Amino acid sequence: MNSAAGIEPVPPGAVQVRRALLSVSDKRGIADFARGLADLGIEIVSTGGTARELRGAGVEVRAIDDFTGFPEILDGRVKTLHPKLYAGLLAVRDNPEHLQQAAEQDVEFVELVCVNLYPFERTAARADATDAEVIEDIDIGGPTMIRAAAKNHAYAAVVVRPESYDAVLEELRASDCRLSMETRASLAAEAFAATARYDTAIARWFAEREADEFPPLHVRAYEKIVDLSYGENPHQRAAYYSLAGARTHLLSMVRQHWGKQLSFNNLLDLDSARRLAEDLATAITPGGPTCVIVKHNTPCGAAVGETALAAYQKAFACDPLSAYGGVIVLNTPVDRELAQALHEQFIEVLFAPAYEDDALEVLEQRKNIRILEKGDRRVGAGEPEIRQVAGGLLVQDRDNSLEGRGDMRVATSRAPTEDEWDDLLFAWRVCKYVRSNAIVLASNLATVGIGAGQMSRVDSVRLAIDKAQPGTVAGSVLASDAYFPFPDNIELAVEAGIVAVIAPGGSIRDDVVVAAAEDAGIALVLTDRRHFRH
16 A cells, blocks of 8 residues: 655646546546546545446446545445545645655545535425435535645646546546646636535525525526627627526527527527517417517517517517617517518527428528527526626516506596507516616507617607607507606607506606596506516
């Protein structure tokens, strides 16, 4: 048995790997990795199930209890937590005092640790998992070994991902069982990221058991899904990360048929468009053909139609100029007829659940369109909304409110007709996704004018009316994301021919606003809930 006695000091990065400890839950590729290490003359030390896996594959393994002189106990809860192992991992190999102390305690050095952790996230995600099962999958020894080896990476390399096995073996073979400092540092970075993610998942699980409260410490980990072509502007780098452990995210189950790499702005617009389309398809006409067009993270057209083509044509008619270069989301398959209509304009991103082959032939004639196909996914509604500010985060519940007609009250003597009610509820849904101050004009389950992002509400009303196509405002309805502070908004709407209005109410001048609607003979519906979107 080799000990520290007689070992000469070795500078950082020059240590040969002579002993490796392998202990993994994810056993993909572990037998081949161990076999490659053994072929280089590296001794393999292993634990429990990993040791059985390796022996079954014909790899000679030294048991952890033989290495530490202490048995695995407590159903495996204690097996690697021993000072002989951690002294062998943490010794600074060019420090004579460390070498002397290791020799006195008969410590054997471990130059490589290959560890991945109990599947806590997988267990916690199971609907039928008990608290006891989840807690049992909190790994203790694994993170400790990973952190020890990563801290001392100048002398003890750490591998936490099966995807790293081939590259590590290749470098060991080419460099007389040595790993460069660059490789060691890269592996250490992966290791600390792995333990950070793991601890974050555990902290999140405990925090979410108190679901009614925002936790005192908001911890989340995110993993990179894809590098993006650029950020908000071409000179800014960008990438898309999803919440680690999330069952669904913006690009989960999404297939890209055609087009160049997605950009930062594409994903912002796609997120808004998908949420609005799902909202309309759920609350207005369940399963009915729906089309949403978003530009600069604000809808510029939305509609429900008898067919997908009709829904698209109605949405596009709202603001053809702004729709140029927009993101379009449909909730029904794209056939050739619809594809030909879509092909007539420039589209940044097209998103639909399916495409007929001949539709793709038409759409792919434009090289710059990005064609995405939606797979089945659950809508992730539970995760809070997070906005970054200087040095911190603003965290809030998502605005998933879907209040319906029964939650609202008619404030005027004239109630909306049934067709007007349909359009009011439609406009109210769209308004939630428009930048404040938000005004949406709608008719026949389609937007006809949208005013967004103005500092005063009356300017948003003017903008919505001005942007509407000639002849479309008269007879339409108006939705406002917050109350009217003055009656001038109502007066402007009435002058344009609007016949019904929906707004939250809540102004100290509500009585004046209601009186203005009453005098004009239009219907005014109050929701008692606003939907600001900053």
